[in-house]
Amino acid sequence: MTKTIGFYGTGNMGRAMIQGLIQSKLYEAKDILIYDVYQPIVEKLVKELGVTPADGPENLAEKSDTIIFAVKPYVLPNLLKELSQNLTTSQVLISVAAGVNISTIEQALTSQHKVVRVMPNTPALVGEGMSALACNANVSESEEKEVLEIFNSFGKAQLVSENLIDAVVGVSxxxxxxxxxxxxxxxxxxxxxxxxxxxxxxxxxxxxxxxxxxxxxxxxxxxxxxxxxxxxxxxxxxxxxxxxxxxxxxxxxxxxxxxxxxxxxxx
Ligand SMILES: NC(=O)C1=CN([C@@H]2O[C@H](COP(=O)(O)OP(=O)(O)OC[C@H]3O[C@@H](n4cnc5c(N)ncnc54)[C@H](OP(=O)(O)O)[C@@H]3O)[C@@H](O)[C@H]2O)C=CC1
Ligand SMILES: O=C(O)[C@@H]1CCC=N1
The missing domain is CATH 1.10.3730.10 (ProC C-terminal domain-like)
Structure with missing residues (x-):
């Protein structure tokens, strides 16, 4: 079965990852669902890249196997709370928000959700990104590999312990x-x-x-x-x-x- 990936937030970092993913051919553009509160950006990406717009935030949560949250750090906790009824414990939830800990995400949802905290960078847009990933205990080894594959598709990616993410922000x-x-x-x-x-x-x-x-x-x-x-x-x-x-x-x-x-x- 074809897997889908959803993006909340399609600004600078969201767009870089979406474009990188399409160029890598890991996902077909139509299997990438997007939602952004700024409608012109959604229309632009749908037209330019052929990605699929979600019918609202709940719809994206329900239709995506894997979800990447690329909204600003202060937006994320409230967005997660709003979506708590729509997100399931079988989905892998990936946040790229600076400074938002795995525990903050778990608190907004439940400690059963699969959470991956990632710090990527914008050269993902040209397939030369560098990303660091930290997973919570609910993420299985095969899911860890799948997330690594996503971030390796538009550059290089490494698993790190969460306390190294602060250094990663500074260096990449x-x-x-x-x-x-x-x-x-x-x-x-x-x-x-x-x-x-x-x-x-x-x-x-x-x-x-x-x-x-x-x-x-x-x-x-x-x-x-x-x-x-x-x-x-x-x-x-x-x-x-x-x-x-x-x-x-x-x-x-x-x-x-x-x-x-x-x-x-x-x-
Ligand atoms: N830029 C970078 O190089 C990097 C950024 N990051 C992280 O990525 C995240 C995004 O950063 P960046 O792309 O620069 O920010 P942008 O402001 O460019 O993009 C964020 C987008 O999310 C939209 N948005 C706001 N609220 C919601 C919501 N509830 N649902 C869906 N979309 C929403 C914003 O709309 P509006 O503007 O109208 O609010 C905006 O279009 C941040 O958490 C940042 O820490 C991580 C690594 C590198
Ligand atoms: O400036 C920021 O906060 C984001 C996170 C890393 C790069 N840009």
Missing amino acids: GSAPAYVYMFIEALADGAVLEGMPRQQAYEFAAQTVLGSAKMVLETKKHPGELKDMVTSPGGTTIEAVKVLEDQGFRSAVINAVQAASKCNKRLS
């Missing part, structure tokens, strides 16, 4: 934002030196992509890869010194910690 959930800032800043530097802006974005983004691939594929320590670029008395060490003088590393470490702390605070 929120991190695309800092990487885009870095790309923008790299390009601004090239523009300052006279390169046209569009060309500068391509040089900067491809350099970030290639450097990330080197870390993942060579498995070398990032410091060793840095040293391979840094010729004695050369251009790179001049740039490295400026970054160290201006607190680049500690700025990034503090940023990761700030996002993690905020995630803890939200819970």
Whole structure:
């Protein structure tokens, strides 16, 4: 029998996962049900992607085998309470909301529900997401595998213990934002030196992509890869010194910690 997956919330993160899932071909677009309070976004996704709009929130709960909640953190507990009569203990309920603990979700429903807390990121849209998953005790091993398959379909996914989700927010959930800032800043530097802006974005983004691939594929320590670029008395060490003088590393470490702390605070 064909399995269905439902999404509450089709904003930035919801859309990224939906598009990633369709591109991966794990689900056919018609088997993806969506519900969002903002109707224009639903119409747009139905038209552009061919997903199925639910006839209201209860209808989505009743028709979906697996459900992903991609609404804002403060919306989630009330939404779960509203749906408590429609959600069953055989469905796998996945939340991507920052700062919402598994126990908060269980309290809004019952401790018998199958709950998975996930922290994904928006590169899911292009099949290069990074997600961390934490499951409650009601999720069976085969269901755990199915959820991993969903999140691996648009990138990479790992099971973690729930207490690591705060670190995950800092290092990957929120991190695309800092990487885009870095790309923008790299390009601004090239523009300052006279390169046209569009060309500068391509040089900067491809350099970030290639450097990330080197870390993942060579498995070398990032410091060793840095040293391979840094010729004695050369251009790179001049740039490295400026970054160290201006607190680049500690700025990034503090940023990761700030996002993690905020995630803890939200819970
Ligand atoms: N953006 C990101 O990079 C990441 C986000 N997340 C998490 O994903 C969740 C969504 O974030 P994001 O996509 O950025 O937020 P968005 O605001 O872009 O999307 C949320 C959508 O949910 C809609 N919504 C509000 N209430 C309901 C409801 N009761 N039922 C269905 N839909 C509803 C919102 O409509 P309206 O705007 O009209 O309220 C909006 O369209 C958050 O919990 C966030 O913590 C996790 C990892 C990364
Ligand atoms: O900024 C946020 O709160 C969400 C969670 C991780 C990325 N975006």
